Amino acid sequence: MSAPLVWINGEAGGSLSPLDRGLHFGDGLFETIACLGGRPRFLGLHLKRLSLGCARLGLPAPGLERLSAAIKNAAAPLERAIVKLLVTRGPALQRGYAWGEEQGTWLVIRYPWPQEDPALARSGVRVRTAATRLGENPALAGLKHCNRLEQILARNEDRSNEADEALMLSHSGNLVSGTMTNVFLVSGPPQAPRLSTPEVAQCGVAGIMRRVVLREAVREGIPASESVLHPVDLDGASEVFLTNARIGIWPVRSIDGRALAVGPVTRRLQERLEPLLGAAGADG
Amino acid sequence: MSAPLVWINGEAGGSLSPLDRGLHFGDGLFETIACLGGRPRFLGLHLKRLSLGCARLGLPAPGLERLSAAIKNAAAPLERAIVKLLVTRGPALQRGYAWGEEQGTWLVIRYPWPQEDPALARSGVRVRTAATRLGENPALAGLKHCNRLEQILARNEDRSNEADEALMLSHSGNLVSGTMTNVFLVSGPPQAPRLSTPEVAQCGVAGIMRRVVLREAVREGIPASESVLHPVDLDGASEVFLTNARIGIWPVRSIDGRALAVGPVTRRLQERLEPLLGAAGADG
Numbered sequence: 001m002s003a004p005l006v007w008i009n010g011e012a013g014g015s016l017s018p019l020d021r022g023l024h025f026g027d028g029l030f031e032t033i034a035c036l037g038g039r040p041r042f043l044g045l046h047l048k049r050l051s052l053g054c055a056r057l058g059l060p061a062p063g064l065e066r067l068s069a070a071i072k073n074a075a076a077p078l079e080r081a082i083v084k085l086l087v088t089r090g091p092a093l094q095r096g097y098a099w100g101e102e103q104g105t106w107l108v109i110r111y112p113w114p115q116e117d118p119a120l121a122r123s124g125v126r127v128r129t130a131a132t133r134l135g136e137n138p139a140l141a142g143l144k145h146c147n148r149l150e151q152i153l154a155r156n157e158d159r160s161n162e163a164d165e166a167l168m169l170s171h172s173g174n175l176v177s178g179t180m181t182n183v184f185l186v187s188g189p190p191q192a193p194r195l196s197t198p199e200v201a202q203c204g205v206a207g208i209m210r211r212v213v214l215r216e217a218v219r220e221g222i223p224a225s226e227s228v229l230h231p232v233d234l235d236g237a238s239e240v241f242l243t244n245a246r247i248g249i250w251p252v253r254s255i256d257g258r259a260l261a262v263g264p265v266t267r268r269l270q271e272r273l274e275p276l277l278g279a280a281g282a283d284g
Numbered sequence: 285m286s287a288p289l290v291w292i293n294g295e296a297g298g299s300l301s302p303l304d305r306g307l308h309f310g311d312g313l314f315e316t317i318a319c320l321g322g323r324p325r326f327l328g329l330h331l332k333r334l335s336l337g338c339a340r341l342g343l344p345a346p347g348l349e350r351l352s353a354a355i356k357n358a359a360a361p362l363e364r365a366i367v368k369l370l371v372t373r374g375p376a377l378q379r380g381y382a383w384g385e386e387q388g389t390w391l392v393i394r395y396p397w398p399q400e401d402p403a404l405a406r407s408g409v410r411v412r413t414a415a416t417r418l419g420e421n422p423a424l425a426g427l428k429h430c431n432r433l434e435q436i437l438a439r440n441e442d443r444s445n446e447a448d449e450a451l452m453l454s455h456s457g458n459l460v461s462g463t464m465t466n467v468f469l470v471s472g473p474p475q476a477p478r479l480s481t482p483e484v485a486q487c488g489v490a491g492i493m494r495r496v497v498l499r500e501a502v503r504e505g506i507p508a509s510e511s512v513l514h515p516v517d518l519d520g521a522s523e524v525f526l527t528n529a530r531i532g533i534w535p536v537r538s539i540d541g542r543a544l545a546v547g548p549v550t551r552r553l554q555e556r557l558e559p560l561l562g563a564a565g566a567d568g
Contacts, residue, residue, distance in 0.1 A: 018391055018393065027433060082379065095368070097435045135419025136455045139434070
C-alpha cells in the first residue's frame with residue numbers, strides 16, 4: 001500500500017504521544033469514510049454517529065466543523081480515497097482507567113482506494129461463519145469503537161482468503177454481522193419481499209450503509225426491520241447481502257460453501273443506491 | 285503525575301507510528317509490573333503471561349531476553365516504580381482487520397510509584413458494584429489485552445471516587461473481578477476457611493497476583509479454587525479481598541455500603557505475601 005497521509009489534531013504529520021489512551025486501551029472511536037470526486041460520502045451521517053459515540057463514551061468531542069473541514073480537505077485532491085477519522089481520549093494524564101481532563105486526539109488518515117475485483121459487487125462474495133464470536137455489551141453495542149480484537153481474530157481465523165468476509169455470531173449464538181460489514185436477509189414471497197438485519201443492541205456496529213439501506217428499502221416499498229436473527233434464518237433467506245460505507249452492497253453468493261443466488265431484491269437496492277454512492281452522491 | 289519515561293522498541297523516546305494497530309484497534313497486550321529496590325517483581329510470571337497472550341492473539345512476540353533486559357534497565361535507577369510493558373501488532377501494512385507481516389511495536393514506560401493512602405492495605409477499601417458489565421468471549425478471556433473500554437466505563441460510572449474500586453459482573457451476571465483487580469472470597473468455618481476466586485474462562489484477566497495468591501494460599505494450608513461465582517456469593521463470604529500486581533492484597537471493608545470485617549484469613553495471606561512483595565521479593 002502506498003503510504004497513507006496523516007494529520008494529527010489538524011496538522012500534517014504531527015506526532016502521537018506514546019501515552020495516548022487510544023494506544024493503551026483502544027479508548028476511542030473511528031469512522032471510515034468513502035470519498036469520491038474529491039468529496040466525503042455521507043459525511044453528515046458519519047459525524048453524527050461519531051458525536052453520539054463520544055457522548056456515550058464520555059470522550060472529549062472535537063469540534064465538528066473543524067473535523068468536517070479537515071476531512072473535506074483530505075478528500076479534495078483525489079478522485080477516490082478512503083479517509084479514516086480516529087478520535088481518542090488523548091494522552092493520559094494519569095495511569096489507569098480513570099479519565100481526567102484529557103485533551104482528545106483526532107487523526108485524519110487518507111488511504112488510497114483499495115484495488116478490488118469489481119466482480120464482487122456483481123457476482124457476489126463468498127462468506128464463511130467465523131468461530132470467534134462477539135461478546136455482548138449494550139454499553140458498547142452499535143459504536144464503531146477501537147476495541148476490535150474480536151473482529152481481528154475472526155478475520156484472521158482463515159488466512160487462505162477463500163472467503164471474502166466472515167459472518168459473526170454473538171456469544172449467545174445470534175447472527176450479528178460480518179467482521180467489517182452489516183448483513184441483510186431477504187425473505188417472504190417474490191411479490192412481497194421483506195428485508196431484515198440484526199439489531200445491534202447487544203453487539204455489532206450500527207453501520208452507515210446499513211442505515212442508508214434501511215431507509216432506501218422503505219422508500220423502494222420494501223418493508224425493512226432490525227430484529228433478533230439466528231444463523232438458521234440464513235437458510236430461510238432467499239437472498240443475503242452485506243453492506244459497508246465503502247462497498248455499498250455486496251451480494252452473497254455462498255455461505256460456508258452453500259450456494260446462494262444473487263436475487264432481484266439485492267439488484268433493486270443496488271440500483272437504487274447507485275446515484276447515492278457515485279461521485280455526485282448526496283450527503284444523506 | 286511527573287512525566288513517565290518511554291522506550292519504544294528499545295530506544296529512549298522513539299516515535300510511534302500513527303498507523304500502529306494498537307492505536308487503531310487495541311491490537312495488543314500489556315503488563316503492569318511493580319518494581320521495588322530497582323528490580324521488577326514477578327518478571328518471569330509477567331513475561332510468561334505475555335508470551336501466552338501473543339500466541340493466542342497471533343501477535344509477533346518480541347524476544348523475551350530483550351524485553352527482560354529493557355524492563356530491568358528501566359527499573360534499576362529507582363527505589364520504587366511501575367513499569368508498563370505494551371506490545372502491539374505494530375504499524376499496519378494495510379487497512380482493515382487482516383494482519384500481514386507486521387513488525388510488532390513494544391513500549392516500556394516507567395511511571396512513578398503512585399502516592400497512595402497506606403491505610404488501604406490495613407483498613408481495607410470501599411467497593412461498589414459497577415453497572416457496566418463484561419462481555420463474554422473465551423477467545424479473549426484471561427488476557428491482559430488492550431481492549432479496555434468496558435473497564436474504563438465501569439471505572440468512570442461514579443466520578444465521586446467514594447469507592448476505591450468497582451466490582452464487575454459478566455453479561456450473564458456472574459461475578460468476575462474489579463476493574464483493575466481480581467477478587468477473592470473467603471468462606472467456610474473459621475477453623476477451615478476456603479478461598480475462591482472467579483474463573484476467567486469467559487471474561488476477566490488472569491492476574492499475576494491472583495496466581496501468586498492461589499499458590500500461596502495452598503502452601504498456607506488454605507484450599508483455594510477458581511470457580512463460577514455469583515454476586516450472592518459475596519453476601520455469604522466472611523471476608524473479601526482484591527489483588528493486583530502492584531497492591532498485593534487489599535481487604536474489602538464495604539461493598540455497596542454494606543460493611544465487611546477485615547478478617548484473619550486476609551491478614552494471614554497478607555503476611556505470607558509480605559516477603560514476596562518487598563524489595564527482596566523472589567521472582568516467582
